[in-house]
Amino acid sequence: MSDPLSDVFAALADPTRRSLVARLAVSDANVGQLAEPFDISIQGISKHLKVLESAGLVTKTRDAQRTTVHLEAQVFDLMTKWVERYRHEAERRYQRLDSVLADMDGSAARSGSAARSGSASRDLPPEPQARTTKRKP
Amino acid sequence: MSDPLSDVFAALADPTRRSLVARLAVSDANVGQLAEPFDISIQGISKHLKVLESAGLVTKTRDAQRTTVHLEAQVFDLMTKWVERYRHEAERRYQRLDSVLADMDGSAARSGSAARSGSASRDLPPEPQARTTKRKP
DNA sequence: TGTCTTTTCAACTCATTGGTTGAAAAGACA
DNA sequence: TGTCTTTTCAACCAATGAGTTGAAAAGACA
Numbered sequence: 258m259s260d261p262l263s264d265v266f267a268a269l270a271d272p273t274r275r276s277l278v279a280r281l282a283v284s285d286a287n288v289g290q291l292a293e294p295f296d297i298s299i300q301g302i303s304k305h306l307k308v309l310e311s312a313g314l315v316t317k318t319r320d321a322q323r324t325t326v327h328l329e330a331q332v333f334d335l336m337t338k339w340v341e342r343y344r345h346e347a348e349r350r351y352q353r354l355d356s357v358l359a360d361m362d363g364s365a366a367r368s369g370s371a372a373r374s375g376s377a378s379r380d381l382p383p384e385p386q387a388r389t390t391k392r393k394p
Numbered sequence: 395m396s397d398p399l400s401d402v403f404a405a406l407a408d409p410t411r412r413s414l415v416a417r418l419a420v421s422d423a424n425v426g427q428l429a430e431p432f433d434i435s436i437q438g439i440s441k442h443l444k445v446l447e448s449a450g451l452v453t454k455t456r457d458a459q460r461t462t463v464h465l466e467a468q469v470f471d472l473m474t475k476w477v478e479r480y481r482h483e484a485e486r487r488y489q490r491l492d493s494v495l496a497d498m499d500g501s502a503a504r505s506g507s508a509a510r511s512g513s514a515s516r517d518l519p520p521e522p523q524a525r526t527t528k529r530k531p
Numbered sequence: 532t533g534t535c536t537t538t539t540c541a542a543c544t545c546a547t548t549g550g551t552t553g554a555a556a557a558g559a560c561a
Numbered sequence: 562t563g564t565c566t567t568t569t570c571a572a573c574c575a576a577t578g579a580g581t582t583g584a585a586a587a588g589a590c591a
Contacts, residue, residue: 333481
């Protein structure tokens with residue numbers, strides 16, 4: 258998926274992988290140990306670890322045959338930043354009762370006109386991506 | 395995927411959907427307005443909105459033909475809680491230099507023995523899920 | 532040397548997903 | 562009434578993903 262945020266969210270969308278993160282939060286471990294509590298083949302776990310690794314959530318250091326896996330702290334900051342940004346905004350709008358106001362004066366305010374005329378909502382610095390390239394057959 | 399956290403993370407793993415969230419953070423909007431900046435068919439956007447909705451990130455209220463979409467605040471708390479929990483733990487372990495210590499005294503500490511003997515790491519209340527049902531052919 | 536352990540690689544299956552197109556639903560309005 | 566606008570539904574397609582099995586790599590160690 259290439260962009261970091263997508264990789265991290267996708268990595269954590271799987272419950273097995275979240276479990277692995279939870280396990281690694283208590284201590285480093287090697288692949289066999291990580292696989293042990295799951296009813297999945299070791300190769301399956303290895304693949305899960307690979308996606309965690311390429312999302313930057315985990316690093317591996319191999320000595321001899323053993324590979325010890327370590328939970329990485331930095332990437333969490335990226336997520337925290339994104340989540341907090343929009344959580345904050347969603348809550349602000351909730352507390353201000355913007356939507357209720359819009360409901361009361363009918364249809365216009367709740368739809369796009371308020372957005373365009375920038376009344377209450379000074380823009381957030383927009384996320385860089387939109388205008389997804391269309392798949393033309 | 396049935397469990398809430400998986401749904402939310404999966405929903406946000408797509409850049410188009412994150413863009414939609416970003417757009418909705420500034421104001422409510424209807425489907426057509428939301429679709430406008432993208433090079434994707436309106437039906438495509440409608441599908442994206444459906445996954446955002448079933449993840450609880452968004453609610454729709456339909457009046458007449460128009461459907462206005464609203465960003466929901468609550469679900470963010472769920473994510474924040476999860477992310478902060480492990481971010482905190484990962485950082486704590488980083489600052490304590492647990493891994494460096496483990497590297498120095500050889501192989502034992504870095505692997506599972508430290509986890510079992512609960513030395514430095516008093517357990518986190520473990521995430522409820524593990525023991526994924528195996529797909530036996 | 533040969534064997535055992537640990538991990539990864541490769542190829543395969545099946546379900547899901549992101550996108551498309553074409554209708555259909557459902558109200559607004561001339 | 563008919564038409565126009567807005568959204569969703571249904572069927573389809575190509576690509577990805579989560580899992581499997583079977584080897585292969587690579588060091589430990591008798």
